[in-house]
Amino acid sequence: MSHIAVERNRRRQMNEHLKVLRSLTPNFYIKRGDQASIIGGAIEFIKELQEVLQSLEAKKRRKSLSPSPTPSPRPLLQFTPSPPLSNPYDSDVVKELGACCNSPVADVEAKISGSNVLLRTLSKRIPGQVIKIIAVLERLAFEILHLNISSMEDTVLYSFVIKIGFDCQLSVEELAHEVQQSFYQDITY
Structure with missing residues (x-):
């Protein structure tokens, strides 16, 4: 050749x-x-x-x-559920509560559905940001059940389904705020 x-x-x-x-x-x-x-x-x-x-x-x-903790009878999150969803054919009534925390850097939405939290963040792509969010969730005693990452050009949407831990005593507003703060770590002005 x-x-x-x-x-x-x-x-x-x-x-x-x-x-x-x-x-x-x-x-x-x-x-x-x-x-x-x-x-x-x-x-x-x-x-x-x-x-x-x-x-x-x-x-x-x-x-x-660590030994597995015995479940405690404490409430999972402190909140007052909203009225049930209006589907007359749904025999399993689902109650939801949500909170949003928006800023110029990122929009954060947390919604409780049963014993899970649906957490979504929308922002410009920031290298390593998903790791920061995971660290915040672990620190707050949440278990990540599912993570979906969607992007378009330089915008990214992180969608988490997380299980509420027994030790968690946060409101959804506090959760959204804590995740929002992770976007400001290592930012210099």
């Missing part, structure tokens, strides 16, 4: 690998379509995934080391 054919084959393989790497990396990590941006975005995404993995492993270790 000639040198030109070998080089052409190498470039073709490199372009195929870059296409796969770009398809596996969320769009908001890749600012442009050039090779350096794709690789840099993938590196940033992998680092954030490693942080999430370390956080989850630490949580798993803490759970295995």
Whole structure:
């Protein structure tokens, strides 16, 4: 094989690998379509995934080391539920309470539904922000059941479904405020 054919084959393989790497990396990590941006975005995404993995492993270790607490009869969150949803065909009545905390940096919405909290944040993409939110939720004794990340251009929506912990004594307003404060960590003016 000639040198030109070998080089052409190498470039073709490199372009195929870059296409796969770009398809596996969320769009908001890749600012442009050039090779350096794709690789840099993938590196940033992998680092954030490693942080999430370390956080989850630490949580798993803490759970295995500490004895499981006996459930207490205390209320899960201090709130007065709103009237039931108006669906006459729904035999299982669901009560909800919500709170919003908006700022120029991020909009935070927390809504209680049964024993779960639906938490949504909408902001410009801030590297490492999801880790900060997870740390706040863990500190406040919430268990994350599901996380969905949606992005469009430089805007990101984090949607959490979290289980209310037995030790939690927060109102939804306080929860929304605590998550809102995580967006101001490490910001300098």
